[in-house]
Amino acid sequence: MNTVGVAAALAAIVSAGMVAGSGTAAADEGTAWASVTGGRERVQFFVHASAQCNTKYLATINGAVVAQDEFYQRFGGLKTVPAPVGNPWVKVVVYCDTPGDVDTLNATVFDGPVAVGPANPSLDALDDALAGAGSSQLRTDPTRP
Numbered sequence: 754m755n756t757v758g759v760a761a762a763l764a765a766i767v768s769a770g771m772v773a774g775s776g777t778a779a780a781d782e783g784t785a786w787a788s789v790t791g792g793r794e795r796v797q798f799f800v801h802a803s804a805q806c807n808t809k810y811l812a813t814i815n816g817a818v819v820a821q822d823e824f825y826q827r828f829g830g831l832k833t834v835p836a837p838v839g840n841p842w843v844k845v846v847v848y849c850d851t852p853g854d855v856d857t858l859n860a861t862v863f864d865g866p867v868a869v870g871p872a873n874p875s876l877d878a879l880d881d882a883l884a885g886a887g888s889s890q891l892r893t894d895p896t897r898p
Contacts, residue, residue, distance in 0.1 A: 780782040787812075787863035792896030793870045793877070795835045796845060806849035811858045812836070814843045826868075835896055838869050859882065870894075 785806030788799040800810045802824040812820040819836035845867045848858040880892040 770787070775810075778839075785849050785862045786858065788862050789845050789847065789865075789867050790895050791843070791867040792835075792894040793857040794838060794872050795896040796867055796869060797835050797845065797896040798836055798845075798847060800847060800849070806851065806860050806862060808850045809858065810847060810849040810862070812845065812847045814838055814845055815840070816844075835898075841869060841871075842866050843869055 755783045786801050787810075788801075790797045790799075792868050796814060797820075798812050798820060799814070800857060802808075803896040809821070811818060814836055815838075843866065845863060845865065847863040847864055848859055850856070851860045876893045877897070880889075880894055880897050883889055883891050
């Protein structure tokens with residue numbers, strides 16, 4: 754597939770609303786934050802630690818725990834956790850610990866709806882072709898590895 758073909762395919766995908774949405778809860782550098790991205794049957798979490806939220810986090814989709822882990826770096830770093838889902842919109846909440854209470858995940862760093870698209874083997878094949886051609890930044894599903 755040539756560059757013009759790839760561009761046309763991507764334009765059609767975007768105009769058809771096939772690319773899922775994302776959200777970010779962010780504040781100043783001293784505050785923990787999470788970026789949550791919806792893809793095709795997946796949700797990806799980027800959770801950034803801070804002095805206020807530096808030990809562990811927990812993520813839920815529609816109330817069910819889908820990710821729980823410790824941060825590898827005390828004051829920063831991003832961690833990605835894909836989670837399979839099957840609904841067009843899901844409610845995502847990401848919690849983390851607070852100083853002096855590392856056993857309770859009571860600080861909310863993201864709380865909101867995230868769009869999740871249906872499975873699409875054709876678009877997955879396009880993503881694989883783009884990655885194979887060194888153009889993975891053009892992929893249609895940002896949650897694919």
